[in-house]
Amino acid sequence: MPLTPEQQAEIDEQRANPRPTLRAVSEGMEKHLYLAHPVLDHGLIRVVDYMGDDAAITQAARVSYGRGTKSVSTDEGLIRYLMRHWHSTPFEMCEVKFHVKLPVFVARQWIRHRTANVNEYSARYSILDREFYIPAPEHLSAQSAVNRQGRGELLEGEEAARVLDLLREDAMRSYDHYESMLSQDGQKGLARELARMNLPANVYTQWYWKVDLHNLFHFLRLRADSHAQYEIRAYANAMCDIVRDWVPFAYAAFEDYRLGGVQLSGKGVEVLKRRLAGETVTEENSGMSKGEWREFEGLWG
Numbered sequence: 001m002p003l004t005p006e007q008q009a010e011i012d013e014q015r016a017n018p019r020p021t022l023r024a025v026s027e028g029m030e031k032h033l034y035l036a037h038p039v040l041d042h043g044l045i046r047v048v049d050y051m052g053d054d055a056a057i058t059q060a061a062r063v064s065y066g067r068g069t070k071s072v073s074t075d076e077g078l079i080r081y082l083m084r085h086w087h088s089t090p091f092e093m094c095e096v097k098f099h100v101k102l103p104v105f106v107a108r109q110w111i112r113h114r115t116a117n118v119n120e121y122s123a124r125y126s127i128l129d130r131e132f133y134i135p136a137p138e139h140l141s142a143q144s145a146v147n148r149q150g151r152g153e154l155l156e157g158e159e160a161a162r163v164l165d166l167l168r169e170d171a172m173r174s175y176d177h178y179e180s181m182l183s184q185d186g187q188k189g190l191a192r193e194l195a196r197m198n199l200p201a202n203v204y205t206q207w208y209w210k211v212d213l214h215n216l217f218h219f220l221r222l223r224a225d226s227h228a229q230y231e232i233r234a235y236a237n238a239m240c241d242i243v244r245d246w247v248p249f250a251y252a253a254f255e256d257y258r259l260g261g262v263q264l265s266g267k268g269v270e271v272l273k274r275r276l277a278g279e280t281v282t283e284e285n286s287g288m289s290k291g292e293w294r295e296f297e298g299l300w301g
């Protein structure tokens with residue numbers, strides 16, 4: 001577990017002092033609040049705060065004076081309608097604030113999602129921990145032969161051992177140098193903001209990340225997808241589990257329309273119609289490019 005006893009005690013103390021509130025509470029989210037979910041070898045994700053629940057979405061959609069909920073089935077139907085028709089602003093009424101500990105190379109992908117608020121641990125002010133992401137053997141893959149942005153078969157045996165040794169050695173050596181540059185036996189030592197620059201991209205950083213539900217769904221659609229890199233997907237999957245408990249109707253609609261749904265181009269619709277009418281459509285007479293056809297066939301066979 002990536003927490004020190006002091007960190008765990010702080011979390012336990014927060015959970016030991018519940019307070020009554022007039023605000024909307026999601027029972028599903030309350031069970032996650034403050035708790036750290038481990039991700040990768042030293043990472044974590046935990047909910048630090050949240051606002052709203054499924055009812056907050058229907059409340060905003062109906063611009064209601066009260067809670068805005070009707071029957072369970074009407075609320076669920078309304079949320080599905082909103083999701084289906086990309087009526088996104090009611091989903092923005094829910095917010096969540098995560099504390100995430102993640103390798104720097106994952107943080108670089110994550111930070112591309114601009115519609116969130118971020119505050120990162122300062123390595124100018126504080127000293128980074130000796131913690132580096134080393135892939136588990138089942139994730140140590142070779143370069144994909146067909147996808148330049150993907151992984152292929154697993155590395156095994158001596159080759160896997162050699163790669164793991166190199167990763168560990170490089171991490172330890174660069175951290176040793178980092179430490180020795182910071183403190184030089186009675187000398188001043190290099191500034192933290194400079195010493196950090198020799199650390200590799202698998203060193204762990206931490207941040208608070210606050211986002212509304214609409215933009216979180218956008219993030220999850222891209223990063224829980226099989227095309228996303230495994231390491232960021234591990235965080236996205238952990239978030240999916242949390243969001244499912246937080247807003248069960250909204251998550252079910254998201255799972256159905258976004259994660260489970262597919263987007264069809266106009267050409268794709270035409271090909272499907274022609275096929276349903278009994279015509280044999282091939283790549284040559286489909287009007288699609290090679291790549292489009294490959295992806296279309298991957299979906300429809």
Ligand SMILES: Cc1cc2nc3c(=O)[nH]c(=O)nc-3n(C[C@H](O)[C@H](O)[C@H](O)COP(=O)(O)OP(=O)(O)OC[C@H]3O[C@@H](n4cnc5c(N)ncnc54)[C@H](O)[C@@H]3O)c2cc1C
Nearest residue numbers: 109112113114115116149215218219222223225227228229
């Ligand atoms: C599988 C995968 C591979 C990728 N590969 C690469 C890569 O090789 N190189 C690379 O650089 N990136 C890559 N990315 C990052 C990608 O291009 C996006 O930057 C990232 O997914 C964030 O998406 P976003 O801009 O939609 O999200 P957000 O920044 O959260 O924005 C959400 C939406 O808000 C709107 N928006 C936000 N800011 C602006 C703005 N300034 N102007 C106009 N509209 C705005 C857009 O509609 C946007 O879709 C990859 C992402 C994925 C998922």
